[in-house]
Amino acid sequence: MTHLNTVLLIDDNPGDNFYHRIIIEETGLVGRIEEQLTGPRALAFLRKTELVIDLILLDINLPGMNGFEFLEAYEEFARDWRCQPALVVLTTSLNPADEDKVARFPQVCMYANKPLDADGFRAIVKRCVKQG
């Protein structure tokens, strides 16, 4: 299975981030895990980081700038990137309207319900991250 350099978790709930970190570490597929609690902070991080980020797990329900607003800003922001990270939207809402909204963003590879388990994460990697 492909090895990922860095995964970025964007979620306002530190407990969820801690949980996902444990699950992802256990799969052994990821070299480094970064966490950001809000959209603006995530954008700021992306702007200045030198890490190679292969996958972003984005929680839709964020305070202030929500997941969709982050996606809009990110679309603008990441247009010129040579290497695009895979984007996966996480949600607990199970709201069908959110699924439709997500479909409007081509960068979004898929969405998944959280919390993720190890198999869920492997499926994401298998589906969204380029082999090699």
Add this chain to the structure above:
Amino acid sequence: MVPDDEWSGTTETGSIPLRGDDTATTTVFLDAHGDVLHYAPVDERLIGLRPSDIGAPLAQLADRIPQAVLAQVRASITGPRGALPVSIAGTGRDGIALYLTVEPAVLAAGRDRGAVLTVRRSVDDARVPIDNLMARLSLALNAANIGIWDYDFPNDHLDWDERMFALYDVDPAHFGHRFEDWRRCVHVDDLPDVIAQWQSAIATGTRFAPTFRVFHRDGSTPLISTAAVFIRDAAGYAVRAVGANFDVTEVAHTEWEHAFLFDHANDLQIVAGMDGVFRRVSKAWTTRLGWSEEDLLSRPFIDLVHPDDRAATLAAMDRLAWGESVSDFENRYRHVDGSYRRLWWNASPLPGYDMLVASARDVTESHALREALRHSEAQFRAIFDTAPIGIAVVDDQGRPALSNAALQAILGIDGETLAKTPFPEFTHPEDVDKDVEQYTALLAGEIHYYTMEKRYIRPDGEVVWGSLTVTLFDDDPPRALGMVVDITERRRAEAALLESEANYRSIAERLPGVVFKFVREADGETVRFDYASVNELSARVIGFTAEALMRDVHSYLGAIVPEDFARYSEVLLRSAETMSAYEIEFRIRRPTDGAIVWLNARATPHRRANGAIVWTGIALDVTERKQATEALEGALADLKTTNAALEHFAYAASHDLREPLNTVSNYASLLTIRYAEQLDDHGHIMVNYMFDATERMKALVRALLEYSRVGSSELVIEPVDVGALVGEVLADLDHRLRETRAEIDAELEVTVHADRIQLGRVFANLIGNALKYRRAGVAPVVSISVEDLHTHWRFAVQDNGIGIDQKYAERVFEIFRQLHHRDEYDGIGLGLALCKRIVQRHGGEIWFESQIGQGSTFFFTIRKPASARTEP
């Protein structure tokens, strides 16, 4: 024969040399054509005219007068300017000098012009010498056709001259010259009277002048008149008689005819002297006036003339005495019974002017008729002139030859113009054909009259409606009497009525329901629909047609749902008692399918003269509205139930959800206390996350409960002194105010109607937020104000904090929505959602205006109760 050229003519009347007793004169009256109208009969033999010549041209005179002279006479009469006076002198065919004068004359009745021809013959100028008396006598006797007889009594010898033989048609050769021979010649019927007169004359010397018939051999019986002179001896005995005989047949016939005509004419005829006494009267006088002939002839007729008419009658007599004819003269004569008859006279003087002939007609009745006619004409005229309706006499060309002022006013045309204008010219084009058709039929006698309502067009273009009646007035030439009543106003009113009826009808036909007149008769029992209008759609909706309602009111009343019927009856009864309008909503069960239809009926009653009460009104189908209302009421009820359930759920959540949460949180606490040493760092982190999550969960449940209670609990609206309320809120926040060194500026001297506790929470949340979202290092400045928006109060809470991006204008008021991560500003996102809910329940709105980094102003409104609203 005398040559024509021996005659000479002159117009100078003065040249006529004949005058005095030695002339004989004939007067002939001629009409304008020169035909003989009349002549003086005594002189007829002089010029040879006979009664048969009357009405014929003057040609008969040609026996005595040369044709050329007659032509001259005729020319003078028939000239283009009428008769001219002419005098002609010359010699007749018998050699006797004649003088003719022609004078223009107005003939008796005044009808015609003509001429009077006078022919005078000179006796002295006779060109034939008369040698002796006998020769002259013979000439005279010959001329007069008179036979002379001479009877010698002693010798019984009768001597006849030759004219006697001609008169008696006796051959002289066979005449015996005895008395007996004459006697045999006399008609047997006349003989006794003749002999008696003869004997009486011999015996007593009375006049012997009998008239008798004689037998001629051709069977005719000419009438002979005789006169005799008796010669007596000394003893007085007649010894000789000498007499003359002459044929009076023609005279008798003419006189008889005259007498017959005179006596049998309907008119009253007279011959009278200029002295004012009747000489002869026709029988009609006796029958008409009752006077005997003696009465009439024995006194001046002026005695019988009505005193008022005497002067005029005498004046007419004067005119006659001057030779004028009098015509068309009327006066009144007294009847023997004292009444007066009105006579209409035509009179002419006889030649010589001392006598007159006159004919009178009794016009008493016709005068009365005429008077009556004149009276009725005057009445007609008065009606005609003053009638308020237009009247016209219309000629056969359709022209109102005579029109009254009213008609002229109606048509706007003066009488003179109207008389020249056929009626189609001032008739509306659409009405012309009908009028002309009927007028033609009227003139043709096919109908006696016609009436129509028609339009006239006045010269100013205005249309006038008239009700026209036309009757035939006269036959020849046909004329009609037309009467016109101006009905423009009536037609206008009718048109307006029709229009308003049409409007009403079209409205009624479109109404989704029933327009009705419902009658309760005077007995208080009988009810019926007097009128109902139901359009097709409504008939389907209510299941009754207008006809069905009118026909059978009881099936309609029976269709009213029983539980509504009692109410319906009561409402109607009360309306009848108070005579006030009613409105009611009730259900009927549609007879067609049994479906329930809601009707809203409203009607106004009025009482008829007979005591019946009539409700005029409408019943509208309100089923849909009713159903919608019911649905709404159902939904409201549902909502209440739901709210109750939600509140119950909220309580349940607060208790039942908290229990397991408490369990989790309790055990998490125990884990950190009892197993602290066994747990590694990760273990501690995990347990802390569990603990935090349960705490947060408890907070969320609490918030949810609070939010649901704000939405579902009953509002307790009361007057709230906002200044005092905010003061309490600030007191509660005192610790944080001092901590943040906040500056509060509140100007709230108002009392509003609100739920005091809930309004307090709004202020607490907004002020709390203003303190919470302050800028780092900047002491909060919060000003709270209020503005009267008439229907609402608007409050504003202004701060100098961090501000809010306008794109979150909606989102900030959503529950559990936060703009900041809780590691920056703690909270669960309930405050503004709660505020919004409270404000909405108070009939208001909440919003904000903000500049990032400079501050925000939150506005919210609270609706005033209707009584507290002010005018702008």
